[in-house]
Amino acid sequence: MPLASAPANRSGRRRARTRAALIEAARGVFADRGVEGATIQEITDAADVAKGSFYNHFESREELQRAVAAAVLEDLGAALDRDVEQRESDPARVIAASLLSTLRACLEEPALGGYLVQNAEVLEVGAAIGDRGRRDLLRGRRTGRFAIEDVDALLAALAGAAQGVLRGRLRGDLGPDSELRFVALALRTLGISVEESNAIAAETAKALAGIPG
Numbered sequence: 001m002p003l004a005s006a007p008a009n010r011s012g013r014r015r016a017r018t019r020a021a022l023i024e025a026a027r028g029v030f031a032d033r034g035v036e037g038a039t040i041q042e043i044t045d046a047a048d049v050a051k052g053s054f055y056n057h058f059e060s061r062e063e064l065q066r067a068v069a070a071a072v073l074e075d076l077g078a079a080l081d082r083d084v085e086q087r088e089s090d091p092a093r094v095i096a097a098s099l100l101s102t103l104r105a106c107l108e109e110p111a112l113g114g115y116l117v118q119n120a121e122v123l124e125v126g127a128a129i130g131d132r133g134r135r136d137l138l139r140g141r142r143t144g145r146f147a148i149e150d151v152d153a154l155l156a157a158l159a160g161a162a163q164g165v166l167r168g169r170l171r172g173d174l175g176p177d178s179e180l181r182f183v184a185l186a187l188r189t190l191g192i193s194v195e196e197s198n199a200i201a202a203e204t205a206k207a208l209a210g211i212p213g
Helices: 002-033 040-047 051-056 061-084 091-108 110-118 121-125 130-142 151-171 178-189 194-209
Strands: none
Touching: 002 040, 002 051, 002 061, 040 051, 040 061, 061 091, 061 130, 091 110, 091 130, 091 151, 091 178, 091 194, 110 151, 130 151, 151 178, 178 194
16 A cells, blocks of 8 residues: 555645646746736746646636735735734734735735735635634734724725725825825724824834834
8 A cells, every 4th residue: 555655645746846836936927027917838937847737737827826826825924923923912013014014915916916906805714814814803802902893894894995905006096105094094993092003003114124113
């Protein structure tokens, strides 16, 4: 039995490496060319795999875009866990950093931003962001920092509002300060005062930029 299963394991690992290479290559090509401007040939060339092998992993460029978006969100969520929560004990600042980081990642990664403009539910229920957001909101409510009755309803509302801000930014209808205003407004829905929510949003932007407070 071990001899029979070994080739299948090697094949599975090779397949996983090829899929990961295609996703990573697509991130770079999408960033350079935009999602609509990128071709499958460019992506497979960047991944150094045969074009025909693309369809062993994805049915279309749109399916690849979903996979890229999921990968970016997972990377973002892991980074937030590692970099933000280790520094911040205040749930309000954790939420502010999560919201601002997510919006900025969407603006910097064309595949992610374009996908989330059409699929806000990924922010609401996705394991990378939705589960972490729910966890942080529950922690804030448990500690008395947030005044929330229905966490899932609030998470859905925040996802929809974030989608609207993202759409406005990508279209050029909203200015770059709209992300900070959104974060401050989101904190107010959690029961944070106007003055403190504005201060936290500004401090969060400085912290993410590496600017001393």
